[in-house]
Amino acid sequence: MSKRDYSLLGPDGARAVETGLAAAEWYHTDVPRKVMKELMARSDAPAIRDTVILYGCMVAFAAIGVALWPSWWSVPFWLAYGVLYGSASDSRWHECGHGTAFKTPWMNNAVYEIASFMIMRNSATWRWSHARHHTDTYIVGRDPEIAIMRPPAFAKLILAFFGIPDVIAFFPRMVTNALSGPTAEERTFVPQSEWGKVQRVAIIYTAIYAATLVLAFAMQSILPLMVIGLPRMYGAWHHIMTGLLQHGGLADNVIDHRLNSRTVYMNPISRFIYWNMNYHVEHHMFPMVPYHALPRLHDTIKHDLPAPNRSIAEAFREMWPALKRQLAYEDFFLRRDLPATAKPYREDFHKAALGEAIPAE
Amino acid sequence: MPQWIRACATDDIDEEDLIRFDHAGATYAIYHSPDGQFFATAGKCTHEDVHLCDGLVMGHLIECPKHNGQFDYRTGEAKRAPVCVNLKTYPVKTEGDDVFIEVP
Structure with missing residues (x-):
């Protein structure tokens, strides 16, 4: 080939x-239809439980991290917060994007939007990107979510554990989307009716990051960035570790x-x-x-x-x-x-x- | 010329479920709603070439088994991304224990 x-x-x-x-x-x-119907059945209870635990832990860890800042004693709490922000948000983005986590649609949508922001994925663009990933899983030239391309770029894979390639790719794209909507590649899988939404989401993200940066400058501290933005890097390792295993090395x-x-x-x-x-x-x-x-x-x-x-x-x-x-x-x-x-x-x-x-x- | 075709027996479909029905080279989905009514739509999702018969009926919604797009099967209205184009619907009637759909 x-x-x-x-x-x-x-x-x-x-x-x-x-x-x-x-x-x-x-x-x-x-799988017999009756069995599959039981497996597909939706319920709010498990996802509400998990979401309360997730956001409760995030608030607690961040609060302790802020309270102990800038002591080294704050580090374990930032590491725990970071994994929930920079890795658990990946799976919440994924499941709520499918609309299967909760039975109630607005709950799926709310958690999806929050998770998309934290994992640095435009919520309007990536819904369509993931649909393509399911249609054409690891079909070269069709699947926009191939994590390990061949030949593998090991340096990039290792940097991914710290969120570096994703973050470097995200911010210019966010600004481009905010100024002019989806890129040419994104327009191959995002329907035209959604292009305006892609732009609106990018504008909101840009505004939040700009406000966080302004606050950091005003405080003369990176503390605001420890809460918003940086955990996508220092907490990314878990979702990369698990994500690479999804398809890595296989056909x-x-x-x-x-x-x-x-x-x-x-x-x-x-x-x-x-x-x-x-x-x-x-x-x-x-x-x-x-x-x-x-x-x-x-x-x-x-x-x-x-x-x-x-x-x-x-x-x-x-x-x-x-x-x-x-x-x-x-x-x-x-x-x-x-x-x-x-x-x-x-x-x-x-x-x-x-x-x-x-x-x- | 539209004609009424027998699609199935009323007890062939559980309530809040659907089955596939093929006729004259076309494929349809026949639904039994939770309130005991029957409906019919085109068989395949408007997003991609996936049959809806393996999907999940929740109330009056059918969810596509491939990408979780949803339609209101009573009206065919697309209700959840990634579906954007409405589903074609067909008239349905029951006579005794039989379900008929009107096909083009």
């Missing part, structure tokens, strides 16, 4: 459309989420921060199932999925060497074995999709 072009306006994306790889019908495990240009997504068993704190998105094959296969039902969905369909990684550390031990191999050989990917109870991968179809790529044993 020739070198990948990840531009949404480039030849790989056009080829995916021509060959039917874009907007294709993906593999789904068979691209396939239409079976068992080949391009990864489920990882995680500790309860990470699952709270990540809102159960460690069940990532399950989420992609059935995005209507709320986060709180994903463990049950996993139990329902695990007979048809590759064995999950047993821990975050084990998943990194699997992924990292694969990424290193992709430095020399872009077409390399990890292909996980399916259990005997699973329906096999469509070898013929994916061979066509992957060209002459040689899967790992």
